[in-house]
Amino acid sequence: MNEPNPTVRLRNPWRSTHPWVFQKVVEKPAQKPRPGSIVEIVGVDGEWIGRGFYNGHSRIALRILETDRDVAVDQAWFERRIAAAVALRRDLLKLDDTTDAWRVVHSEGDGLSGLVVDRYADLLVVEFFSAGMFRHREWIYDALRAQFPGCRFHAFADEHVQKQESFDFRGSEPAAPAIITEHGIRFRADPAGAHKTGFFADQRENRQWLSQHVAGMRVLDLCCNTGGFGVYAAVRGAGEVTGIDIDEAVLDIARGNAKLNGVRPRFIQADIFPWLRDAGARGDQYDVVILDPAKMTRDRDQVIPALKKYLDMNKLALGVVKPGGMFATFSCTGLVSEDEFLGMLRRAAFYSGREVQVLKIAGAGPDHPFMAQVPESRYLKAVFCRVE
């Protein structure tokens, strides 16, 4: 017989359907379960609420995984949840028809709080955001192996997450890169050689949509990373493509990606701020400008400075869009809402003296779902505009 799970009691009545329970509403258990243990969660009056991960060191003290009392959270539970996440992508979304690079598990969006898994051909990149997922990693790897026979793993956790969640993980041995094909375009996903997972699958549908409007045009891809938008544009017949990124290492991969597809965008290592100021002063203009900067903050107190930075870069970017040209602007800062982002864009248009006509608002691809009750998992905002 398995040991029964320890019980953790809440201090306040619980009416939420959000999977996170913060430390301040959780009673300190007499014997603290180890960070990431699976526990039974009971309310202030002793009624059963759910089953999930406990972490006495984290601000998120409980992550509720299961609310059906008859369903154990065990290895079979992880197998079923991961199988369901894969079935969503394969059977409903039919992602295999267009790509072999997709998000397999999007944390709360798939009912697996604190776990993100991306798939790049045979390479699975596993990122832990909670001590609970890290603690049960062998179950997770087994469940993933069952879905992707013969797969390779690259596993890691950001340092700030390890600190917040109180676990130590140096990461797996760096895995060799994978070559993926997305809408017929090839990319190298190199989690060991680039930021984060090595390839941003979340922008897939946005790259595809924009690339259908660039034939013969002069395209500028700002914060291009490994060349996603720029390489798409070049393959789809753009007249000239320039990609800018501050990080030389990602540009090496971008150049390789261009080669993989037989196209020749120009990639330049630069900080977009001075580069755009110079380009504006020279009177450079582009038919299509893409601006996809990195996440600005994960600190609620820093949202206003982040919006100021978005404003500055969007103003500068608008300054190099040809009259009648297109501007695609993105924010992957989860704490910046769509409304705030659109407000920033309105101000950027005003201060740069341009009329911005919004054509389409989008987000991450459907393999990055979020639950209605957990809006925090929505992070990417995409706004496609025409600029007069």
Ligand SMILES: C[S@@+](CC[C@H](N)C(=O)[O-])C[C@H]1O[C@@H](n2cnc3c(N)ncnc32)[C@H](O)[C@@H]1O
């Ligand atoms: C979210 S990624 C872009 C993803 C890319 N559009 C794609 O589809 O793969 C953000 C990129 O912004 C770059 N970056 C951040 N600050 C920058 C700056 N001031 N100037 C130029 N690039 C910058 C980072 O190096 C990173 O590669």
